[in-house]
Amino acid sequence: MASHLPIVQFEDKIMKTVEDNAVVVIIGETGSGKSTQLSQMLHRRGYTKSGIIAVTQPRRVAAVSVARRVAQELGVTLGEEVGYAIRFEDRTSDLTRIKYLTDGVLLRECLSSPELNQYSVIILDEAHERSLNTDILMGLVKRLVKTRASKLKVLVTSATLDGEKVSEFFSDCPVLNVPGKLYPVEILYSEERPKSYIESSLRTAMDIHVREPEGDVLIFMTGQDDIDKLVSKLEDRVQSLEEGSCMDAIILPLHGSLPPELQVRVFSPPPPNCRRFIVATNIAETSLTVDGVVYVIDSGYVKQRQYNPSTGMYSLDIVQISKVQANQRAGRAGRTRPGKCYRLYSSEVYQEEFLDVTVPEIQRSSLAGSVLYLKSLDLPDIDILKFDFLDPPSFESLEDALKQLYLIDAIDDTGLITSVGQTMAELPLEPSLSRTLMEANENGCLSQALTVAAMLSAETTLLAGQSKSNEKKRKHPPPDLPDGSGYGDHVQLLQIFEEWDQNEFDIGWCKDKGLQVRGMMFVKDVRRQLSQLMQKIAKGSLNVRTNERYKERQRDYKNLRKALCVGYANKLAERMVQHNGYRTIGFKPQLVQVHPSSTLKTDEDGMFPNYVVYHELIATSRPFMRNVCAVEMPWVNPILKKLEKLNIDKLSGGSGHSIREESETKVSSLPKKEEAVTGVPDDRESRIQAARDRFLARKGKK
DNA sequence: GAGCACTGC
Numbered sequence: 272m273a274s275h276l277p278i279v280q281f282e283d284k285i286m287k288t289v290e291d292n293a294v295v296v297i298i299g300e301t302g303s304g305k306s307t308q309l310s311q312m313l314h315r316r317g318y319t320k321s322g323i324i325a326v327t328q329p330r331r332v333a334a335v336s337v338a339r340r341v342a343q344e345l346g347v348t349l350g351e352e353v354g355y356a357i358r359f360e361d362r363t364s365d366l367t368r369i370k371y372l373t374d375g376v377l378l379r380e381c382l383s384s385p386e387l388n389q390y391s392v393i394i395l396d397e398a399h400e401r402s403l404n405t406d407i408l409m410g411l412v413k414r415l416v417k418t419r420a421s422k423l424k425v426l427v428t429s430a431t432l433d434g435e436k437v438s439e440f441f442s443d444c445p446v447l448n449v450p451g452k453l454y455p456v457e458i459l460y461s462e463e464r465p466k467s468y469i470e471s472s473l474r475t476a477m478d479i480h481v482r483e484p485e486g487d488v489l490i491f492m493t494g495q496d497d498i499d500k501l502v503s504k505l506e507d508r509v510q511s512l513e514e515g516s517c518m519d520a521i522i523l524p525l526h527g528s529l530p531p532e533l534q535v536r537v538f539s540p541p542p543p544n545c546r547r548f549i550v551a552t553n554i555a556e557t558s559l560t561v562d563g564v565v566y567v568i569d570s571g572y573v574k575q576r577q578y579n580p581s582t583g584m585y586s587l588d589i590v591q592i593s594k595v596q597a598n599q600r601a602g603r604a605g606r607t608r609p610g611k612c613y614r615l616y617s618s619e620v621y622q623e624e625f626l627d628v629t630v631p632e633i634q635r636s637s638l639a640g641s642v643l644y645l646k647s648l649d650l651p652d653i654d655i656l657k658f659d660f661l662d663p664p665s666f667e668s669l670e671d672a673l674k675q676l677y678l679i680d681a682i683d684d685t686g687l688i689t690s691v692g693q694t695m696a697e698l699p700l701e702p703s704l705s706r707t708l709m710e711a712n713e714n715g716c717l718s719q720a721l722t723v724a725a726m727l728s729a730e731t732t733l734l735a736g737q738s739k740s741n742e743k744k745r746k747h748p749p750p751d752l753p754d755g756s757g758y759g760d761h762v763q764l765l766q767i768f769e770e771w772d773q774n775e776f777d778i779g780w781c782k783d784k785g786l787q788v789r790g791m792m793f794v795k796d797v798r799r800q801l802s803q804l805m806q807k808i809a810k811g812s813l814n815v816r817t818n819e820r821y822k823e824r825q826r827d828y829k830n831l832r833k834a835l836c837v838g839y840a841n842k843l844a845e846r847m848v849q850h851n852g853y854r855t856i857g858f859k860p861q862l863v864q865v866h867p868s869s870t871l872k873t874d875e876d877g878m879f880p881n882y883v884v885y886h887e888l889i890a891t892s893r894p895f896m897r898n899v900c901a902v903e904m905p906w907v908n909p910i911l912k913k914l915e916k917l918n919i920d921k922l923s924g925g926s927g928h929s930i931r932e933e934s935e936t937k938v939s940s941l942p943k944k945e946e947a948v949t950g951v952p953d954d955r956e957s958r959i960q961a962a963r964d965r966f967l968a969r970k971g972k973k
Numbered sequence: 974g975a976g977c978a979c980t981g982c
């Protein structure tokens with residue numbers, strides 16, 4: 272049935288190599304069939320006799336669809352011999368021999384079974400995407416291969432430009448190449464970078480439309496704004512074409528904040544004699560595959576989130592893509608027949624400026640959660656600062672994680688995990704929220720905290736996708752949602768859920784209030800999962816129900832805000848004396864503003880509260896605190912005391928080579944903006960910065 | 974009065 276797939280011809284060679292080696296790297300280009308075939312080959316060769324074959328995927332949909340496909344090919348019922356496990360959904364049974372799962376689920380399984388003994392083979396698929404979870408799994412699996420009592424085979428699949436590096440990491444294990452089943456894609460470079468890549472994409476798209484034979488066009492942009500602009504320009508130009516001079520055109524935007532029903536439009540084929548233009552973010556690079564694409568226009572840029580450990584701030588930057596990403600984008604043109612990729616940059620830029628591989632997420636994120644996770648595994652002789660990562664995060668980033676964990680009592684002053692920390696690691700939440708739940712459990716406001724944690728887990732998917740233009744078009748006023756009683760966004764999120772609860776979780780209510788139904792259903796799922804986990808952990812009777820009478824007595828939300836203050840001790844800010852700006856505490860101090868979308872209220876004098884905790888710092892046009900909650904001085908004092916006592920050398924195991932040069936107490940010198948938004952080490956940083964400057968300069972000129 | 978790319982437990 273799958274004999275047409277290129278990988279099948281390599282079965283003997285792959286199996287021989289797997290037999291002789293504990294770890295094998297498979298370079299499998301798109302369409303090679305690696306995701307569906309490797310597991311079946313191993314199954315045929317008896318590797319499922321001594322255990323289960325696990326295949327990890329970075330995305331839920333992929334885990335489900337690939338499992339479904341394999342079950343079909345083997346002629347078995349999904350959930351029996353072949354199954355999958357994703358959050359909220361475990362479709363496996365005692366019969367299961369091949370199990371597809373997200374890498375996050377496999378990490379959770381490690382918590383209860385650190386040696387993963389039920390598995391005879393672990394396949395880490397799509398490792399070249401370098402998700403945070405995949406990177407941690409690679410480190411763990413490398414240990415397991417050496418330490419586990421029973422034999423373990425590991426296969427890692429990656430991309431051409433990354434294979435050697437992964438092989439080196441796994442003690443120079445063999446690398447096998449499996450060709451893909453892509454049609455040739457002709458790469459056409461621009462001579463130079465365009466002044467405006469919107470205009471340049473528009474010109475290129477119209478050229479294709481007028482000159483080239485039928486086939487859809489996929490255009491990669493960086494964000495919703497640019498997509499909307501290009502879509503409307505394309506519509507204008509297509510309409511101004513002379514009737515009958517060329518085929519019809521349909522223009523579709525495609526990005527993550529588009530409601531699902533608009534996203535799926537790209538899956539319905541165009542009517543005859545009609546060309547589709549799909550203007551997309553990098554969602555079309557890996558997550559969604561659009562059939563019928565023959566032409567790709569690649570701007571060469573992507574919007575990327577990065578974390579700066581010295582300021583605790585994220586920034587969303589437009590950066591150049593990597594060679595792997597560029598090739599992935601080009602490959603989207605060759606799925607159904609030979610295609611063309613128009614790169615809006617020169618081959619010199621591709622060769623010399625583009626990084627081989629995307630900067631791994633582990634070097635762009637806050638590591639508090641990951642460090643806590645690794646500490647909770649209690650691996651023998653392991654120093655977290657020396658954990659064997661394929662690409663280690665910066666020392667500074669690990670120190671930042673330790674400091675944050677210390678402030679929320681997850682580790683003690685010598686860096687050892689506490690019993691509080693151990694419990695926190697069991698919860699599928701970021702550390703601040705896990706800590707809040709535990710404190711709320713002591714405080715008698717667990718039910719409220721569960722709701723807040725669940726709402727924040729889904730927060731970005733709650734508000735229905737609305738573009739600027741749509742907002743203007745819409746006549747009716749914004750739906751009236753609760754206002755958080757002035758205490759800020761956490762309380763507002765709680766009130767929204769409670770109101771939905773009072774309306775019997777009615778779907779119509781969500782729609783009226785402009786809330787995404789899917790997002791709200793997700794909140795319910797998360798809340799249920801968290802309640803169950805808390806019940807198991809606390810072993811006693813808990814009040815996890817939303818309880819009306821209790822709520823009535825708590826109009827000032829004091830207990831909840833207190834619990835949040837303990838949980839967010841690592842995310843605290845103090846208002847400036849003379850104005851409504853805040854200064855962050857516990858990091859290199861940053862001047863930040865309450866995000867304009869916040870419901871936090873000012874007092875009669877127009878001033879915000881003296882202290883707030885925030886969910887996240889994000890630098891967009893300016894540095895903002897997103898999702899803030901008012902807290903009070905007496906709750907803040909213990910945190911300030913703890914900060915005074917902070918000894919980072921002791922936390923990191925007294926290794927003595929701490930790189931902290933700037934004293935925590937140098938409050939007066941606020942950093943310049945450039946310092947505030949960078950977070951990528953070494954020369955890469957300056958290259959990305961330079962690219963961003965050039966890009967912004969061009970954008971500004973036009 | 975500003976604007977969030979994409980995943981996941």
